[in-house]
Amino acid sequence: MAVKPEGAPCWADAMFPDLEAAKAFYGELLGWTFGESSEEYGNYTQAYSGDKNVAALSPQMPGWEGPPAWSVYLASPDADATAAKIRDNGGELMMEPMSVGEFGRMLLAKDPSGVVFGVWQPGTHKGFEKEGEAGAFCWAEVTTRDVEKADDFFPAVFGYGVRTMQDEAVDFKLYDLDDDTVLGRMKITKDWPAEVPPYVNVYFAVDSCDDAIATVTKHGGQVHFGPHDSPFGRFAAVSDPQGATFSVIDLKSTKGDMPKIT
Structure with a gap:
């Protein structure tokens, strides 16, 4: 699977107060099935369309006050370098660059107009395995x-x-x-x-x-x-x-x- 170019959307996820209800809803709406929840990573749960990973759902983190929302991650070859560019151009880091095991490295940020987005530096997890088709x-x-x-x-x-x-x-x-x-x-x-x-x-x-x-x-x-x-x-x-x-x-x-x- 080819790595996405810098700045291309490469992944999407969302946090929910009721993870099981979200799985039932998106399973019916988009035909998704779900992998095992990873306790090590806060019960982060991969969604699949057919046998291809297309997104992820997770419970809301303790202390999270915002409403449920979908997050889009933009690809980066170096999350730390992207973090510096975000700061230099007036953006705000909501979550500093952090490693997610061997899967990759991520951050969450907000642009000067208030838009929240993520950045993903791929490790073993390259991002979407299916795009532009029903369910993805x-x-x-x-x-x-x-x-x-x-x-x-x-x-x-x-x-x-x-x-x-x-x-x-x-x-x-x-x-x-x-x-x-x-x-x-x-x-x-x-x-x-x-x-x-x-x-x-x-x-x-x-x-x-x-x-x-x-x-x-x-x-x-x-x-x-x-x-x-x-x-x-x-x-x-x-x-x-x-x-x-x-x-x-x-x-x-x-x-x-x-x-x-x-």
Whole structure:
């Protein structure tokens, strides 16, 4: 399995007050199965789509006060060097670089606009074994009100090229590594609820967006936006029954012309 280039999303996980309830929910929604929980690492539990690892769930750490949220990890060949660049560009380290056994080295950080993200330096754990297919991660968007700070910070730390999607309805940028687009950046506008914090919106691919929404609502989750048809797929922004926000998208159901990107 090839190591991801620096700055590319390589892993996603989330902490929950009720781990077993989260496993049941995501197992039904995305077809995930789960490995054995690792007591040594706080009952961190790998999720699988087929036989490929696609994410992880864990109980909330003692003293953790934030609500459940999905975290995206950006690849780095040297987490300590990335930590220095984060500090130098006005970011905040929420968790200093730390080794996770032989699996790799990680940190958690916040950009100057308030977006929390992770960094992963792979050891034996290289990251996603499956992407862009039903049941797996397929996309992520830095979602924030202070887009100028985000657009300065992330390219400075990870070397992204930045392009603009020409769409009057949204303020949207693309973050590129060479010829590959690896992240989006969405502006939170005044039309969004005031309580929505800056975050990274994780997209999981599904066979049917509408069926996914039905599963979310059946279990007490919420639909915040959509379903919406687009040239990229039919998608919706939702939250699970414990409050973690993410998006689901049917990549096969595309509609409309691709927007111009400059």
